[in-house]
């Protein structure tokens with residue numbers, strides 16, 4: 435696989451792709467220039483990953499190739515693809531699909547259009563353009579939902595939840611749920627969450643291979659998934675599932691497996707989901723089966739909790755002003771959503787929250803294990819503030835390096851590498867006219883790896899986020915949680931407790947192989963050794 439070296443990337447960017455101002459080489463060599471249309475790249479159809487689908491260059495004989503001044507295009511093209519000598523470990527841990535995305539933006543610029551069947555997508559990798567998109571969205575911002583999720587909801591006559599909802603139903607769900615998931619509200623759950631963290635640390639100590647001497651934790655990503663599932667279920671349902679018990683029950687394991695299958699098959703159905711449904715293909719059948727299992731398990735727990743809080747509300751009356759109310763009690767108390775709508779929403783929040791946080795934490799552990807000097811400074815920061823005590827909600831503000839490490843991890847490996855919007859009316863972005871129903875794909879990953887935005891983009895340098903050294907990057911250059919009224923409702927949990935117990939070391943046995951499986955993931959096994967402190 436050809437690698438992209440940083441210096442060559444710079445050449446390409448500066449010489450040919452400066453974008454939004456319409457003064458880049460693409461625009462300047464267009465036959466129909468300013469403010470009309472952006473570049474078009476025709477997709478070579480059958481790709482299973484709509485984010486990363488490789489276009490066949492030879493088919494690009496429309497405005498892109500036909501209007502380009504050939505020498506410049508050729509220069510740029512070859513300069514970004516001829517770097518096979520690069521053995522740098524940074525680039526080797528980029529997923530193939532993200533490397534493809536980088537190349538395409540290097541080739542076509544920071545805004546270009548591609549056609550996918552009858553659907554037009556506009557791909558954007560410029561913070562200023564992303565700001566324009568996100569600041570001009572209307573009352574009901576529309577994020578294209580995973581089609582397979584919507585097809586499943588329709589099949590089972592469900593309304594779906596926050597992740598897939600649109601228009602008035604989305605607004606109603608959002609205003610009911612988000613308020614109790616904001617960081618301030620989640621602080622109320624910190625003592626219980628710390629208990630979950632303690633159990634996770636105990637489980638890591640139990641699982642890590644000390645006798646074999648590798649100190650590795652088998653299936654670490656799966657363990658992180660369990661940890662975040664336990665945490666999110668605790669916050670939302672005020673109950674423990676037992677995901678971190680020594681012997682996890684068959685039911686809980688089945689639920690975890692079903693989520694993994696749902697995401698995997700969802701990724702396979704990313705393109706032409708309707709055809710898969712019509713033809714009842716294997717991925718479609720597995721997708722439906724896994725959703726059914728997820729619903730069966732989760733609905734049982736959510737319904738049980740709705741019954742409990744409904745009784746509490748009937749007997750105790752509405753909560754007093756300022757009184758801590760748990761998430762579901764609050765939601766039921768608002769009477770805004772039906773029982774079925776609550777179930778659908780809670781399940782989709784689970785699905786939005788578990789894998790994202792697990793993948794992000796896995797990448798963070800990996801990066802810390804690889805960068806011992808950062809880890810040493812971070813451990814010193816945590817030790818001097820917390821000693822042996824557990825973190826509480828006010829501590830995060832006093833752990834600037836921890837925050838910086840989290841930000842830097844999300845920059846290098848954003849779990850949702852591409853965020854998107856569907857235009858609900860004709861709009862102008864970067865001077866281009868974009869018709870209604872176009873999908874605007876904002877490639878967070880490509881921005882993160884753009885050295886005109888972040889110097890030394892492939893380096894893990896948390897210091898770039900610290901006071902005094904703060905990056906001068908555009909405010910929209912790092913938006914891993916999205917922005918605006920449709921942004922993420924979740925908040926990223928602390929990892930301080932793990933570092934209070936273990937020193938993380940990179941194992942030489944193997945390295946990660948990131949890939950996009952609906953989300954950007956480092957893969958099931960991580961070369962991170964947990965050495966007891």
Ligand code: HEM
Pocket residue numbers: 577596597608615666782783784786787788790791794844848849850853854914915916917918919920921922923924925926
């Ligand atoms: C590192 C962790 C996470 C990352 C990187 C992340 C990222 C994102 C992104 C990029 C979006 C789309 C935002 C937009 O369209 O502008 C999103 C939406 C969402 N996230 Fe997260 N997320 C994370 C954790 C969580 C957690 C912990 C929860 C739940 C407790 C959660 C629940 C949701 C929900 C429900 C939405 C849909 C919101 C809506 O459409 O109104 N996420 N997330």
